[in-house]
Amino acid sequence: MKPLGIGLLGCGTVGSGLVELLERSRDHLERRTGLSPRLARVLVRDAHKPRAVDRALVTDDPEAFFGSEGLDVVVELIGGVEPARTYVLRALDAGHSVVTANKALLSVHADEIFRRAHRAGVSVGFEASVCGAIPIVRALCGGLIANRISSLVGIVNGTCNFVLTRMIEDGLTLTAALEEARRRGLTEADPSLDLDGTDAMQKLLILASLAFGVHPDPARVRVRGIRELEPEDIRAALEFGCTVRHVASADGAELRVEPAFLPRAHPLAGVRDENNAILVHGDAAGQMIFSGKGAGPLPTAGAVLSDIVEVAARPGPMFVPANGQAPPAPAESRAPHYLRLPIVDRPGMIGLIGTVLGNHGISITRVSASLTTEPGRGNVKILVDAVDESTLSRALEQIARLPVLTGKPVVVRILA
Numbered sequence: 001m002k003p004l005g006i007g008l009l010g011c012g013t014v015g016s017g018l019v020e021l022l023e024r025s026r027d028h029l030e031r032r033t034g035l036s037p038r039l040a041r042v043l044v045r046d047a048h049k050p051r052a053v054d055r056a057l058v059t060d061d062p063e064a065f066f067g068s069e070g071l072d073v074v075v076e077l078i079g080g081v082e083p084a085r086t087y088v089l090r091a092l093d094a095g096h097s098v099v100t101a102n103k104a105l106l107s108v109h110a111d112e113i114f115r116r117a118h119r120a121g122v123s124v125g126f127e128a129s130v131c132g133a134i135p136i137v138r139a140l141c142g143g144l145i146a147n148r149i150s151s152l153v154g155i156v157n158g159t160c161n162f163v164l165t166r167m168i169e170d171g172l173t174l175t176a177a178l179e180e181a182r183r184r185g186l187t188e189a190d191p192s193l194d195l196d197g198t199d200a201m202q203k204l205l206i207l208a209s210l211a212f213g214v215h216p217d218p219a220r221v222r223v224r225g226i227r228e229l230e231p232e233d234i235r236a237a238l239e240f241g242c243t244v245r246h247v248a249s250a251d252g253a254e255l256r257v258e259p260a261f262l263p264r265a266h267p268l269a270g271v272r273d274e275n276n277a278i279l280v281h282g283d284a285a286g287q288m289i290f291s292g293k294g295a296g297p298l299p300t301a302g303a304v305l306s307d308i309v310e311v312a313a314r315p316g317p318m319f320v321p322a323n324g325q326a327p328p329a330p331a332e333s334r335a336p337h338y339l340r341l342p343i344v345d346r347p348g349m350i351g352l353i354g355t356v357l358g359n360h361g362i363s364i365t366r367v368s369a370s371l372t373t374e375p376g377r378g379n380v381k382i383l384v385d386a387v388d389e390s391t392l393s394r395a396l397e398q399i400a401r402l403p404v405l406t407g408k409p410v411v412v413r414i415l416a
């Protein structure tokens with residue numbers, strides 16, 4: 001049996017999951033891999049916090065950590081950019097392969113990290129950085145390498161999916177659903193990274209660079225979170241035969257992260273709770289769907305531990321670097337849309353809106369109206385047929401100039 005010493009940077013939600021899983025799967029891993037992984041040292045912020053780890057291994061001193069005997073693989077589970085970046089580079093320079101679940105770090109510093117790993121002749125495993133337990137990194141870098149990938153569409157943030165599922169199925173408020181997600185260890189340390197779409201954007205940047213071999217410009221990703229959605233939008237989706245999901249998509253040219261209405265038959269519509277799923281379209285394989293738990297201590301720890309075994313068994317680059325070409329300029333998206341327009345509750349208002357949409361050649365397919373709790377105010381909810389986003393924006397600008405709206409419209413794409 002070959003001993004494998006793990007230096008663990010960070011022992012919070014995922015780190016504790018890894019500690020539990022290491023204990024639980026030791027015999028199994030030894031039988032299957034011939035490796036005997038064990039914690040060699042643990043670096044945390046507060047060494048006095050109670051945790052289920054041998055106290056003698058825990059330190060809050062980076063020098064003591066990096067000076068430890070018996071570190072084979074260094075696992076970074078601190079999160080964020082610094083000091084995670086500095087520690088990862090230091091580990092690589094010292095000749096340790098690194099495993100990380102840190103998409104915030106990789107979405108910005110992957111090139112630097114993989115160059116340093118290459119120079120040192122060691123590996124970086126990052127399966128857990130995207131979609132938790134789903135082996136999508138291995139699929140894109142391995143099983144699908146012969147395919148030209150034309151598109152990726154998926155649910156890549158477990159927290160948003162959990163929150164939306166609980167709002168839809170149990171009528172919870174966003175705040176109550178988020179608290180439950182936090183309790184289950186699904187959220188980022190700062191949950192606004194989940195709710196505002198940043199976490200999904202970071203994952204999409206990693207997926208797009210693996211799938212298309214390009215470095216997408218983060219500034220060109222259109223990012224929206226789920227906070228703009230009201231219970232009224234969720235009810236409207238159901239009324240119109242759809243569900244609401246937070247969707248990330250990339251087709252090589254355009255990268256988007258946004259709430260979307262999905263018709264109930266859509267392959268992503270049934271993905272519930274903290275599950276993630278990704279539809280990948282490859283020229284040889286056609287369409288494939290990968291799904292499973294996208295967040296949580298144990299599902300994520302499973303991906304981390306599989307990377308630990310992989311980098312120990314096969315040191316050397318695990319990553320196909322992007323070729324550096326920028327993707328082509330985005331083509332304009334054309335799709336059916338859901339609109340919720342907060343309006344003054346007076347006769348003729350819906351007619352005025354319908355006229356502007358009609359004048360822009362936008363065809364209405366469904367309409368529903370409701371009063372709000374405030375007297376004299378209401379919401380009109382409209383489904384429109386496939387329309388270019390620029391045409392829709394021009395129509396909405398014109399509607400905004402009418403004496404009709406009482407607030408900002410909510411506009412959501414409907415995915416086919």
Ligand code: NAP
Nearest residue numbers: 010011012013014044045046077078079101102295296300
């Ligand atoms: P977390 O619960 O906040 O844990 C962070 C750990 O890092 C804690 O043990 C903390 O120490 C330690 N730490 C923080 N700052 C430090 C510093 N300056 N020096 C040394 N240690 C420091 O985070 P998490 O949820 O486990 O997430 C870890 C990583 O996994 C993140 O990159 C996250 O995006 C990623 N991830 C999370 C999930 C998930 O489901 N939660 C899934 C996939 C990927 P103390 O314990 O002393 O505070």
Ligand code: HSE
Nearest residue numbers: 157158159187188295
């Ligand atoms: N906070 C992240 C999520 C963790 O909810 O998807 C998994 O990356």
